[in-house]
Amino acid sequence: MPTVQRMTIWALGLSSIVLISVSCYPTHGLAVEDFDTVVTGYVPANDFTKYRTFFMPDTIIHVDKETSQIVTRKYDALILSTIATNMSNMGYTRVTDTLVSDPDVRLYLAVTATTFETYYGGGWGGYWGWYGGYYPPYYGGYYGSVSYDVGALAVDMLDRRVVAGGKTGAIVWGSTLSGLVGGGISNSYLTGKLNQMFTQSPYLATGATK
Amino acid sequence: MKKPLLIAAMLMLTTSGVWSQQYFGSVYWSVATPTGQFRSFVNETSVAGFGLDVQWWASDHVSAGLVLGYNVWSDVYRGVTQQYKINDLQGAVNGTQVHTVNSFTLMAGGRYLFGGSRDVRPFFGLAAGAVTSAQALEVSLVRFTETNWHLGVAPSVGLLIPMSFNSMLDLSARFSYGFPSGQALYNVSQNTISFWSINAGFTFGN
Numbered sequence: 533m534p535t536v537q538r539m540t541i542w543a544l545g546l547s548s549i550v551l552i553s554v555s556c557y558p559t560h561g562l563a564v565e566d567f568d569t570v571v572t573g574y575v576p577a578n579d580f581t582k583y584r585t586f587f588m589p590d591t592i593i594h595v596d597k598e599t600s601q602i603v604t605r606k607y608d609a610l611i612l613s614t615i616a617t618n619m620s621n622m623g624y625t626r627v628t629d630t631l632v633s634d635p636d637v638r639l640y641l642a643v644t645a646t647t648f649e650t651y652y653g654g655g656w657g658g659y660w661g662w663y664g665g666y667y668p669p670y671y672g673g674y675y676g677s678v679s680y681d682v683g684a685l686a687v688d689m690l691d692r693r694v695v696a697g698g699k700t701g702a703i704v705w706g707s708t709l710s711g712l713v714g715g716g717i718s719n720s721y722l723t724g725k726l727n728q729m730f731t732q733s734p735y736l737a738t739g740a741t742k
Numbered sequence: 743m744k745k746p747l748l749i750a751a752m753l754m755l756t757t758s759g760v761w762s763q764q765y766f767g768s769v770y771w772s773v774a775t776p777t778g779q780f781r782s783f784v785n786e787t788s789v790a791g792f793g794l795d796v797q798w799w800a801s802d803h804v805s806a807g808l809v810l811g812y813n814v815w816s817d818v819y820r821g822v823t824q825q826y827k828i829n830d831l832q833g834a835v836n837g838t839q840v841h842t843v844n845s846f847t848l849m850a851g852g853r854y855l856f857g858g859s860r861d862v863r864p865f866f867g868l869a870a871g872a873v874t875s876a877q878a879l880e881v882s883l884v885r886f887t888e889t890n891w892h893l894g895v896a897p898s899v900g901l902l903i904p905m906s907f908n909s910m911l912d913l914s915a916r917f918s919y920g921f922p923s924g925q926a927l928y929n930v931s932q933n934t935i936s937f938w939s940i941n942a943g944f945t946f947g948n
Binding site: 545546549550560562565566567568569570571572573574575576577682710711732733 | 792794823830832833881883943944
């Protein structure tokens with residue numbers, strides 16, 4: 533068989549199989565919700581069974597102006613009530629006036645959100661940028677950009693009697709619900725994620741529940 | 743990671759002009775399924791893979807040469823809760839995880855073929871060399887990766903079916919095993935890689 537013909541057959545055969553394989557590369561069709569995570573952390577040395585009462589403000593803190601532009605307060609009441617219900621289920625009694633009764637732990641809720649922008653393109657233009665940063669599009673053209681909002685709700689449990697790093701008032705448990713800020717969020721979805729914070733933190737149960 | 747395959751492909755194309763009758767090469771599509779503990783990280787059969795064998799005839803029944811391949815597995819797991827421990831802090835992460843493993847096979851191997859050159863030729867083969875495992879675990883926008891090279895072996899059985907004077911249909915089944923190396927991204931004591939692959943392609947040469 534002539535060399536050129538053999539080379540052609542090889543090239544066609546190899547490229548066909550490579551193309552078939554690459555076209556089969558799995559894409560999972562991830563939804564916005566697939567980028568949400570619930571992260572919890574605690575200090576194992578801390579004894580949660582001794583706790584009985586908690587305090588939680590009736591406001592969720594927005595950490596900056598950008599956060600307020602991205603995240604509405606539409607779900608604040610739902611978030612606060614769901615957290616309170618879970619704490620109650622864990623055996624905690626809510627204290628509303630810290631001047632009257634000093635709670636064992638205090639919960640603080642805060643939201644932060646920011647917009648990321650990713651540039652894509654060819655030539656020298658393919659690089660990552662961060663909205664608000666100092667990565668202007670240079671080195672030739674880029675084809676476009678994709679921006680997405682990323683946000684997080686942080687719930688921190690603080691015990692003013694615990695000393696950590698030489699300071700009183702250590703965070704003994706913390707949780708973060710984070711991901712892409714999408715428009716398709718529902719009450720049941722959000723409730724499920726908030727409940728998950730406590731489902732994966734069974735050690736939070738006070739002695740009152742045992 | 744794609745460099746070895748690129749080099750192999752270029753080598754094959756640039757040397758094809760000087761190939762004589764004692765050489766043959768196979769290019770094939772590879773469907774692979776993980777086995778053993780590797781399956782606990784990616785539990786899916788992947789159709790994304792291909793391979794390339796370049797063989798020299800040592801005799802009428804024995805060939806030896808290079809066995810190159812690429813396979814990728816990727817699976818999504820929703821609602822996974824994974825425990826973690828960092829220094830004095832413990833906790834858990836719940837969310838959707840995407841597990842991906844890219845694997846390259848770079849081995850030397852041979853085949854023993856039964857029958858004559860114009861017959862349907864069953865064969866068995868054995869290859870040894872290196873197999874890579876590039877594991878990636880993605881949770882939300884965070885990606886953890888772990889890449890290791892393993893010493894590996896890959897026995898195989900197959901069939902060459904003549905199609906025309908210089909080409910044959912190449913069907914084979916291969917078991918690839920990479921011995922323990924490095925650390926895994928998932929909870930196993932030894933990081934190995936093992937998978938079965940069914941390969942179908944064409945052999946050119948004589």
